[in-house]
Amino acid sequence: MAEPATEFPLDSAAVLAAEEHEVPIAGRSPWYLAWRRLRRNYVALFSLGVFLLIVIACALAPVYADYVAHSGPNDQHTGEQVRVNGHLRPIVGGGSYFDEKTGKFVIRDLVVVGPTWWHAGGRYVLGSDILGRDVAVRLLYGGLNSLKIGIGSALICTVLAVTLALLAGYYGGWADWIITRFFDLIWAFPVLLLAIALASALAVNGFHHFGINIEPGSLWIPTLVISYVLIPYIGRPVRGQVLSLREKEFMEAAIGQGARPLRIMFSDLLPNVASTILVFFTLIIATNILTEAGLSFLGAGVRPPNPSWGNLISSGQDQIHTAPWLAFIPGIAIVLTVLSLNIFGDGLRDALDPRAKVRMEH
């Protein structure tokens, strides 16, 4: 049997030492060492670049809508025409009609303008949907919504999960018991079903308790629902790490110095789990984007006409025979985004801790 290769064949100490022997060994922080490893992982850096490009493109959606496509995300142009390569074409043509001569109802599919690339001067670059809306504009706005929800819920989820994990790991006893039971309770549901259940219960009247007012169509509903259902995915492993750190000598030293609980949790324990949290944060953005897409696909996430990648695919599915690009384009956007995040997350994990035991449970 072959010798098991190491995870990082590039990172041999000799190569690095030879290259940077001028720099004194002392004073290199673990973050610097990690960056040095990450810097050599071109695939991971490239993925980060792709992800940032997607984020920037989506953030520029309003600019694109105003100056290139000349159409907002919800502007319908059903009765209009567009000039493609000099020929006028109806944006939405065909459709069923009543033939007065024969007195019959003729059933025909709607025909919409397909991707024009740049032949229509920036209009309908990726074609139109059946309501005459510009798909490219909706794709960017949808991406903006999907990314807002994905990144926002990842932030909320990480902060909540890490705080709970620190409390549970540091105090132990009753606090630990209650927090682990809370994790277990969320864990006892299929993630997507719990998210759908919460999202549809909130969609009825919004949420108006404890001084918080969220309207039914708000983006906050999917954001909060997703961050809530994924808390144990970060909370559990971080709690485990904190529990084992609690037995280390530096904890005794901190307690001996008279440090108070909050200080111990946030200045002593938190930096030691920071690399794990960073990796989880990257990977959970990817998971959250997928979860949001699933929710919106089923109609429990972002509500139409407000676009998101998930509900664009869902509405595109109805036109798959006549206009397959309506479903395929947002799908490809999701795959690209999630794939780039996953590759970068893997690279980040290898760089931060080549012997990492951290794994996404799911």
Add this chain to the structure above:
Amino acid sequence: MTAFVIRRLIGMVAVLFMVSLLVFVVFILVPGGDPAERMAGKNPLPANIANIRKKWGFDQPFYVQYARMMQKALNGILPGRHGEYDILTSFQNRQDVVKEIQRGLPATFSLCIGAGIIWLFFGIVVGVISAVTAGRWSDRLITTFALIGISMPVFFLGIVLRYFLAEKPAHPIFPDGGYVPLTKDPTQWAFHLVLPWFCLSVLFIGFYGRVLRSNMLDVMNEEYVRTARAKGLSSQRVLLRHVLRNSLIPIVSLFGLDFAAVLGGGAILTETVFDLKGVGWYAAQSVGDLDLPPIMGVTLYGSFFIVVFSALVDFLYAFLDPRIRPT
């Protein structure tokens, strides 16, 4: 061991109780307002609202409503009678949610059992090949595919598969969605399920392959593997009996929980894309109308599977790995 089993079973019942309570709170208290008014439609008569409120039991205290819900949910298991209407009756079409879930079981079970076998088998194959050839091109290729697999939204994969293999070709290879009962026509049953099986498995194959690969690489560095090799055992025997066997233990618990989740409606996206009229599909149909009882019923049903399976996994774990056997 007996004490552990008993303690775990008591814990299981406690979690089930909490789960049902949480589901109840989410569906009855979170939406706020009077469900009877929502059900009565636009411009209802006051008498109509009062009638619905009484029939469904919304005028009862919460604990009575909860008890009625549980009585109905457990009706399939425990004997006993329940009222005609209660909060597990669809607001939209007045159907009995528990009966509808039971109707969806054959499709869901056919999908999940088949897919479970496929993803477990291929997940292990993928993991072993990439661990044994770690660092070489075959490993890189497999790792890349596994990454793409876990980055793919299940429903998008489903739509693509359905479009190119069942809808677009003039002579499609596969039927276009739907479910044929096993008892009616076994070949058509399998034929209709090939695409959904594949679609549901892809994510898990990628995921299990990655987990198993890194587990195996960890185990290969263990001292007992070196010892086994030093004794002169063949590399095949070391791989299968020492490395793989120990690396598979975490896969057991992953599989138990994932399998429970898909059985419990977690395959909602696959079922929706392929029009498989299973449990998840039933919940998905109700999302659009915000018809809460079916979603509530399916959520309860799904968590039931997860809680029971996670107890089973714990027992199996204790049996498989003496190092972590609890006392």
